[in-house]
Amino acid sequence: MPTRRLPWVIKYRPKRIEDVVNQDKAKELVIPWIRSWLEGRPRKKAALFYGPPGSGKTSMAEAIAHEYGLEIVEMNASDYRRASDIERVAKVAASQRGLFGRGKLILLDEVDGLSGLADKGAIEAILSLINITKNPIIMTANDPWSPSLRPLRDAALMVEFRRLTKTMVKRVLRRICASEGIKCEEEAIDFIAERAEGDLRSAINDLQALAEGYGVVTLEAARTILRQRDRVLPPYEVVRRIIISKYAWQAKRAANLTDLAPDELMQWIHENLPRQITHPEDLWRAYEALSRADVFFGRIRRTGAWDLLPYAVELMTAGVALAITKDMKSKYRWVKYSFPQKIQLMAKTKEVRAIRDEIAEAVSRHIKTSKRKVRADVLPFLTVIFQHGDPAYAAAIAIGLGLGDSSIKYLAQERAPQIMKLVAAMKRELGKIEREEARRREEVKKERSVTKPATEEVKGAKKEEKEKGKRKRRKKEKPAGRGLDAFFKKG
Amino acid sequence: MSSRSSRKVLAELLWAEKYRPRSLDEIVNQEEIVARLKRFVKEKNMPHLLFAGPPGTGKTTAAHALAHDMFGEDYRMYMLELNASDERGIDVIRSKVKEFARSRLPANIPFKIVLLDEADNMTSDAQQALRRLMEMYVAVTRFILIANYPSKIIEPIQSRCAVFRFTPLKKEDVISRLSWICKQEGVKCETDALEAIYEISEGDMRKAINVLQTAAALGEVSVSNVYKAVGLAHPKEVREMIRIALSGDFMGARDQLRRLMINYGLSGVDIVKQIHREIFGPNLDIPEKLRVEIADYLGEIQFRMVEGADEEIQLSALLARLVYMGKRGG
Numbered sequence: 001m002p003t004r005r006l007p008w009v010i011k012y013r014p015k016r017i018e019d020v021v022n023q024d025k026a027k028e029l030v031i032p033w034i035r036s037w038l039e040g041r042p043r044k045k046a047a048l049f050y051g052p053p054g055s056g057k058t059s060m061a062e063a064i065a066h067e068y069g070l071e072i073v074e075m076n077a078s079d080y081r082r083a084s085d086i087e088r089v090a091k092v093a094a095s096q097r098g099l100f101g102r103g104k105l106i107l108l109d110e111v112d113g114l115s116g117l118a119d120k121g122a123i124e125a126i127l128s129l130i131n132i133t134k135n136p137i138i139m140t141a142n143d144p145w146s147p148s149l150r151p152l153r154d155a156a157l158m159v160e161f162r163r164l165t166k167t168m169v170k171r172v173l174r175r176i177c178a179s180e181g182i183k184c185e186e187e188a189i190d191f192i193a194e195r196a197e198g199d200l201r202s203a204i205n206d207l208q209a210l211a212e213g214y215g216v217v218t219l220e221a222a223r224t225i226l227r228q229r230d231r232v233l234p235p236y237e238v239v240r241r242i243i244i245s246k247y248a249w250q251a252k253r254a255a256n257l258t259d260l261a262p263d264e265l266m267q268w269i270h271e272n273l274p275r276q277i278t279h280p281e282d283l284w285r286a287y288e289a290l291s292r293a294d295v296f297f298g299r300i301r302r303t304g305a306w307d308l309l310p311y312a313v314e315l316m317t318a319g320v321a322l323a324i325t326k327d328m329k330s331k332y333r334w335v336k337y338s339f340p341q342k343i344q345l346m347a348k349t350k351e352v353r354a355i356r357d358e359i360a361e362a363v364s365r366h367i368k369t370s371k372r373k374v375r376a377d378v379l380p381f382l383t384v385i386f387q388h389g390d391p392a393y394a395a396a397i398a399i400g401l402g403l404g405d406s407s408i409k410y411l412a413q414e415r416a417p418q419i420m421k422l423v424a425a426m427k428r429e430l431g432k433i434e435r436e437e438a439r440r441r442e443e444v445k446k447e448r449s450v451t452k453p454a455t456e457e458v459k460g461a462k463k464e465e466k467e468k469g470k471r472k473r474r475k476k477e478k479p480a481g482r483g484l485d486a487f488f489k490k491g
Numbered sequence: 492m493s494s495r496s497s498r499k500v501l502a503e504l505l506w507a508e509k510y511r512p513r514s515l516d517e518i519v520n521q522e523e524i525v526a527r528l529k530r531f532v533k534e535k536n537m538p539h540l541l542f543a544g545p546p547g548t549g550k551t552t553a554a555h556a557l558a559h560d561m562f563g564e565d566y567r568m569y570m571l572e573l574n575a576s577d578e579r580g581i582d583v584i585r586s587k588v589k590e591f592a593r594s595r596l597p598a599n600i601p602f603k604i605v606l607l608d609e610a611d612n613m614t615s616d617a618q619q620a621l622r623r624l625m626e627m628y629v630a631v632t633r634f635i636l637i638a639n640y641p642s643k644i645i646e647p648i649q650s651r652c653a654v655f656r657f658t659p660l661k662k663e664d665v666i667s668r669l670s671w672i673c674k675q676e677g678v679k680c681e682t683d684a685l686e687a688i689y690e691i692s693e694g695d696m697r698k699a700i701n702v703l704q705t706a707a708a709l710g711e712v713s714v715s716n717v718y719k720a721v722g723l724a725h726p727k728e729v730r731e732m733i734r735i736a737l738s739g740d741f742m743g744a745r746d747q748l749r750r751l752m753i754n755y756g757l758s759g760v761d762i763v764k765q766i767h768r769e770i771f772g773p774n775l776d777i778p779e780k781l782r783v784e785i786a787d788y789l790g791e792i793q794f795r796m797v798e799g800a801d802e803e804i805q806l807s808a809l810l811a812r813l814v815y816m817g818k819r820g821g
Contacts (some may be wrong), residue, residue: 064732123507263801270804274741274811283741284815291792291800292810298799313755341749342803349753367507368551369697370609374760377698380724381705389708396503407690426501431502 007247009201012176014063018054021200022168025061029159034064037136038103039237044157045129046137050144054199055065058109060161063103064138076109086125090104093133104135111152112141123151130155150233161200172200173207184217186444191222205250212246222248222349227272231382233257235268236337243276244331248318255317262309263297266290266316271340279327310452355410362401379411385413386419399430501716504702510672515556515727518615521549521662524655533704535601539625539634541610541649543641544657550637551608553657557635571602574608584620593629603632608730610636611643618645625651632808659694662686668696668702680712687717726755729765730774736810737777737817746809752803759802762795766809781816816820 008185017027026049036042048058065072070234073092075085095105108126130137144153160281170193177184188210196203208218233241238258245251256266270290277283299305324331347354356379360371363378386394386408398408398419408423409416512518515532519523531537537557542550558566573583575578577766588605590632597604607613613621625634625648636652666685673680684706692699705720706712728751736744739745751757757765770785 004681045531071552143587150626153536175617239520264805270807274745274807276742278740280741280811280815280818284811287811290803294804295798297801298795302799345749345753351755352757360756361504367505367511367697368555368574368608375756376749378507378701379756380726383702384705384720385708386721388719389705391712393503393708396501397505398671399502400504430501 003282006298007205007249008176008180008229009204012172012179013327014056014059016067017060017063019269020060020063020165020173023056023060023161026060026161029059029157030064033157034068034136042136044155045133045258046139046152046156047159048139048141048144048156049159049161050141052163052198053142054196054201054203055161055164056200056429060105061105061107061138062141068103069103069275070136071103072105073106074107074109086122086129090125090132093135093137095130095134106133106135107207108137108139111139112143112149114145123148127151127155164200165198166193169193169196169203173203176204176207180211182211182217185219187219188222191219203469205253209241209244209250213249217355219474226478235260236272238265239268239272239337240276242317242321242491243273243324245318247471248314248322251317252314255313262316264315266293266297266312267342269316269320270377271333271342272337275335276333277324277327277330277336279324279330282324283328285325286320289315289323293319297471314325316361332335352410357407358412359401359403359407362403362407366401383411387415391415391419392422395419395426398423401427498499505701506672506676510668510675511552512556512618513559515553515560517588518549518553518556519668520554520591520660521657524553524657527655528557529560533556535561537633537653539629539636539652539729540637541638541641541644541652541654542657543638543654545659545695546639547697547699548657548659548693549696550657554635554637556604558606561604562600568659569597570604570606572606572608578615581617581620584617584624587698588621591623592624592632594631596631602630605632606637607634608637609639611638611640615645616646622647634777660691660696663691663695665689665694665696665699669699672700672703673707676707678707679711680707681714684712684714684717691717691721708792714715725765726751726757729762730769732810733766733769733813736813739813739814739817741810745807748803748806748810755809759796759806760793762806763789772802784816785809 001042017031020027021059030047033042033044033047037045049060051057062072064070073089075089080206089106091106106129111126124419126139139156140153141149144158170189173189173192174184176404184467191205192206192210196206199349206222207217212219233409235258238254238260241254241257242251245254261267273286273290274283277286293312293316296308300308300312319330353371356375357384360374360379363369363382364374367378368372369378382397385397394412394415397403403411405416408420509525515525515529540554542554546552555566562569564765572590573588591603592605594603594627607621610618611616621634624632624646624780634652635725636644637649641649641654641656664681666689669685669688670682680703683702688699688706702711702717702720705724706716708721709716728747732747732751735747748762751762752759767786767789770777770782770789788809792800792809796802
């Protein structure tokens, strides 16, 4: 038994032109065209296959190659800009078919990926390729109507591929099920085909994900992992798809089916990965991949190097999915997933954390240390004093630091009522002392104003006046507006 | 406690504040540094300063004491203080700090001071902006930068500063200070207990004083109260979390991790350091080679977190590794 199976979209590619599903009009154009080439007198040296994704453009090209014994030389969107790639293909294109050598078919995939001025050079390169070629050229495009592609349209035989009907898609899916020996519910096939919107490739991928992930193709299973149309799945389904993926491309593709930002998706994976995967070695390897993805996110955040994003996404999807090797069954178990607890916990504990930060701030002002250090180094000891020390002493500290009831509750927990009572009592006492002092000051004033001051007291008063004068002078030395505000005044 | 209750304390401060030296004369250690700083006060002049050294060695205290001696009781009027809790990205440097640095110089002082605590946590962009300010307004404003790791201060700033390296406090300095505080407070203390505090605090005076005050609040400063204070202060959840992970329960360990981060407000680096303490401490019974393996990984994730990685995910990866190690059996 092969350990690694082919993706079905490759395994079930049509071998012959007649196997290409539907597209009879296209076949009518293509077969004479390729025959004219083989006879050496093509009317047009290139053909441009256009139509929606998954309608069979690339499959047709491959079927032609297969049927006429041609070797495909392929170039796709990302290669067009590189002179070296164009040269490589140009060399092949210009070479005559040898006596015994196989003929070539040049396939230029996704030429509509080229656009605007930046790719003008590339289009010219393709045109000159068409001019010199001694081998047939097939180009593909989803949308060939952009003005910049006009020269290509003029130089090529235009072949339209039409969106497949649901019936066609269903027929292919049934055939694959039969050939794989998988039991399929007709409703499930219908569901998949409906959702594919004529895109046979994605329908086959979905079928494979279901069949390999769940072992059966039932409507219920289909509903669970494939979502209706809109191609945006709820986060937990995206995570499930990532984890059950067998191939890197599946896992990567799953990451596209969400509205979540990539780092939010990472939090979802982080939350649910250990719910799904329990084998320690698998879990460890999966977390290795996830934590490496996280390192890349950190680098992106810090340096703004967004071109690192694909590596992060690949690690957190394919890296995680392929890390699971010891307990494959664990991938496919049905487990209830949950919303990232971190976010919920943060919301739930918002109040507590606000109080904690308030205390940290008060303390950090007093002892001139950062809040972070206070949280780590001071708060733990304050908690010990409040929960295990002398309550009266804790109350005195609460007053000294100006802590409110909520702060005391945070620090003292069950002992809070006791300490709060003590704080209240001590504040009353402090108030009494202050009032007493104020009263005494008043009395001294009254005495002075009523009775003629004795010589002793005159001395005292004079001394006090002297002090006042000094203070005034000191005040004068200070700049006009005081404090930092003075520095911020303009002009 | 008897002596205290007889005096009837109605308001109390943290001793780290109460007994913080206000003036350079009160600082009993770092003699060389203090002597040089006193010369600045005498000359009413100083270059930009960079105070570097481990936590709790008196850097911030020295900066405040210097300003105090230079400007008098109201020194805070002439000093802009920005610590790590404040926002101080490049925008703040360009607006708030610049505004202060270039403002008119009051007639009675030789220059103003900008004090930047934990300057090594500033981004290099912000440091670059700072460098220009240090150059442009040196006539009216001097900067004091405080850092644990001077290597994280960009080279051009270092070269514009007189660098002062603070060293961990000597054992006798810590102990004499602690016993002096006990005398002021009228608290009974054992010499063994003070030595235990010194061992625990590793020359960090602020931490030593915190432990002292906590032990005193438990009754008296005895060896057993010192260990009790420290034991109660460090969440046992850290050790608990390691145990749970090694026993194979990843979800349980992760719940514990979240409690530590959210309820205790510990940062990822705090937790890494506490795990590290546990790994090499006496209370965790694990195969010796695991200790080294875990230490290696701890260093790696601490580095990653400092570089901006997500703390919970990195620590979860560590827990997953512990679970695997536990299953593998060393």
